[in-house]
Amino acid sequence: MLESILSYGLAIGAVYALIGITYNVMFTASRVFSFTAGMLGMVGGVLGAWFITRLGLPVIVGFVLVLACGALIGVVTEIVTVRPVLKGIEQHLYVLSTLAFALMVQQFVAIEWGTEAQPFPRLLPIEDGWVDQQFVLPILACILTVVGLEVLYRHTLIGRAFRAIAEDSYAARALGLPEQRLRTASFALAGMIGTLAGFTGAMMLLAYFGNQAILSFYGFVPVALGGMGSHRGAVVGGLALGLFQQAANFLVGGIFAAVAVFVVFIIVLLLRPEGLAGAATARRV
C-alpha cells in the first residue's frame, strides 16, 4: 500500500506541479493569472490519444505535435484574451476572458471527441518491471522541465529577458526589451509545459475533457500555497498535495481527501494571502 501511495502520489503530484509551473510561467511574464493552465493539461491528454491511438501516428510524432499545439494555444490565448485586456482600464477582466477561452476549448473538445474518458496509449514499448511508466514519465517530465527552465532562465539571453520582464516590466521596456513578444513567447512556453503535463499524466488520468476543472484547481493549490511565481514552491507543493491526496484516499476515503485539501487551501490563504513562501506586497492607497 505504501508503495502505491508513493508512486501514484508522486506521479500525480508531478502533474500538479507542472500545471502549477504553467500558471507561473504565464504569471511572471504578464502578471495575469490564467484559467487556461488546467485546459492545457486536459488538451495534452486528449490530443495525445487522438494523434497516437486514433490517427496511429508514432509516439514521438504525436508527442511533438501535442507540444506544438500547446504552443499554438498559448499564443492564441495571449493574443485573444490577454493582450486586449491589458490594454484596457479594467485589467482584472483577464479572469473572465481567460476563463471564457478555456471553457470554449473544453466544450469544443467535448463536442468533437466526446464526453467519455478515453484510454491513453502506453508510450514506451517496455514491460513494467520494478517501475511503471505511467508513474515514471510524469516525474521525469517534471524534473526535466524544472532543470530546463533553470538553464533557460540562468544561462540564455532570452531567459534573462524573461526574468527582467518578471522583475520590473516597466524598466525592462525602458531598456528596449520587446515586452509583448516576450510575453507571447512565454505563453507559448507555458502551452508546451501544460500539454506536457497532460500528455505524460494521461496514462493515469485518461484522455477526458473533465480533467480541466480538476487540473485547474489542484494545479493552482501548490502555487497559491507556495507563492505565485516560485517554481520551487510549485514542485514542493504539488508533490506534497499528490502524496497527501493519495494517502487520504487510501486511509480515510476520497471525500475526506477532497474536503481536507479545500479546507487547508482556504485556511492557509486566509492566514497568509501571499502564500507560505511568498513575500507580502501591499501599497494600495
Next chain:
Amino acid sequence: MDAAAAPIATRPAQTGRVARIEAAVPWVVLAAAAVALPLFDDSYAGVIAQRACIYWILCAGLNLVVGYAGQIAIGWVALLTLGAYTTAVLTAGTVMEPWHPYIALVASGVMGAAFGFIIGLPALRLRTFYFAMTTLGFSTIVTQVALAWKSVTGGGIGTPGPVFPWPFEPGWGFYYFCLLLAALATWMTANIASSRFGRGLVAIRDAEVAAEASGVAKGRLLMTVFLFSGALAGVAGGLFSSLQSYITPDAFTFDLSVLFFIAILIGGRGSILGPLLGTIILTVLPEFAAPLVAWSTFLYAALLLVIVLAIPGGIADLLDYKNRRPLEQHREIVTRPELLSRILKRQDGGGALELRGIELHFGGVRAIDGLDLEVRSGEVHGLIGPNGSGKTTALNVISGYYRPQAGQARLDGETLPFLEPHTRAGQRIARTFQTPRLIGGASVLENVMIGGTVEGRCSFTEAMLSLPRHHRDEAHLHEAAMTALATVGLEGLAAVRADRLQHSELRFMEIARALMVRPAFLLLDEPAAGLSAEEIRRLGALIKAISRSGTGVLLVEHHADLIFDICDRVTVLNLGKVLAAGTPAEIRAHREVVSAYLGA
C-alpha cells in the same frame, strides 16, 4: 443670510415622475406576461418558465455579489446543488423521518446561507483570481462529495426530488410558487441595491479605498450579502430538485454556473433589469435553437469573451441612453460656501488631531521618520514638501491605511486605531485622494451619498424589506447630498454618471463626499492639482469657509500661493521629517525651506 436660504433643487430633474413611469414599463410588461402565461395552457412553456424563475431566484442574489460588489464568484452552482440535495434528502425520508417539503425548502435556504457565508469568507482577503478559484474549487468538491456520499445522496444514481403539496401542486400551482418567490427575490434585491448597502457594494467594487474612508465596513457588508445571496441560491436549489423530480450530480454541471454568471454580465453590472433579461434569454434561447443545444455552453463562453472584450457594460449599458446624451460643453463650477452652515454644525473648537513620533518604513525606505504634527479645530494647516517627503503617507497614517512601526495618532486625546480605515468616518475624519477615487458606475449623487454612510440608521433587513426607517434614511441622505453638491457647485450634474465628469469636477465631487461625513477634521490631498486659476481661487474660499465653521483642515498641496493664502499654520516635510513649522510668513522667510523647496 439670504443666500443660505436660497432654494436647492432637492431632486435632479431626470428622476421626476415621467422618468419613474418610464422605468416601470419593462417591469409591468414582464409581470403581466408572467402572470398571464398559464392562459396559453402550454405545459412545456410552463416548465421552461419555472426553470427561468428558479434560475432568476439564484441570479438575483448572485447579482448583488457579482454585478454590484464585483466579486468574481464563478462556482455558484455549488449552492444550488447544496440546496437541491438538502430539500431532496430531507423529504425523501431515507436518512431520517421525512420533513414537510415547505419546511425542507426553508432548511435549504438556511443551508445556502451558511455555505454562502463560508464561500464568501476568502473574498475578504484574497485577490480576484484567488477568490474565483476558491469558488471553482468549492463547486468541484461539492460534486465529488455528492457522488461519493452514497448513503445520503444516492451517489451517481441520485435521489428523487419532492412534490410540493397544496396550494402549489405540480403544474401551474408550482409555477405560481416559483414566480411568487422570484418576484419576492427581485423586490428584495432591488430594495437592497437602491439602499446605502447597495451603494456601498458598488463603492467596494469601483473604489474600495474611498468606500472605507467613507465608513463602509467592507467585511461586514460583504458577509451579509453572501449570507443573503446564499440563502436565495439554497431556496432556488430546493425548487430545482422538485422541478427536476430526480436529481443526480450530473444535473449540476459547471455549465450551469457559467450560465448564471454570464446572464449577469450580459445584463450589465449594477442593474437588476439587465441580468433578469439576461437570465430569461439564456434559459429560453436553447429551446428555440434545438440544433445548437450541444453547442450551448460553447456559445455562452464565446458570448462571455465578446462581452468582456467588446461591451463590458452589457444590456443595461445599451439601454442607458440618458448617459449618452452629451453634457454641456463649457461648464463652470460655482461654489456656494454660504450653504456650508446647512451641512456642518458650528463646532466650538478646542479639538485636535495629532501625530506623535510616527515612524514608518517600507522595507528599507523610510517614508516617515519621526513625525509630530498637530491640526487644531477651525484652522487650515498646510502640509508641504518635495515629492516623496511623506505628505500623502502621513495622511494615510491618519486615515488608518498604514500601521506605523512607532508612534501614535490621537483625536482629542483619544488614540486612533491603525489599519481600521472604515472607523475614521465615524470619528468625523474625512478625506479626499490625490487621484480622485470615483465610483465610476454610479451617479454623482450616489457618489456623494456614499459619504453619508455613517449617518444611516436602518439595518440591512429594514432596507431589504423597504421599511419606514429606510425611507427616512434615504430622504435624509438625498437632501444632505444635494446640499453638499450645491455647496461645491455640482448640483446640475447630480444624475450624471461620475466617470463622465471632468477632472476638476471630480475633485469638487470628492470634497462634497467628504462634507457628507460632517467632518471635525478634513484631510485634503492636493485638491488644487489640475484646476484652473479661477477654480483654485474658489476652492481656496471654500476651504477657508469650511475651517471657519469649526472643522480642522489638513491641506497637502504644491500650489504655494494657495497655501500661503489660506493656511493658518504650515508644516514643511523633507525626507519624512519636519523641516520647519510655523505661520506662512515664518515659513516664507525660512532659509532652508526656501533653498530646499520653494526656490528663491
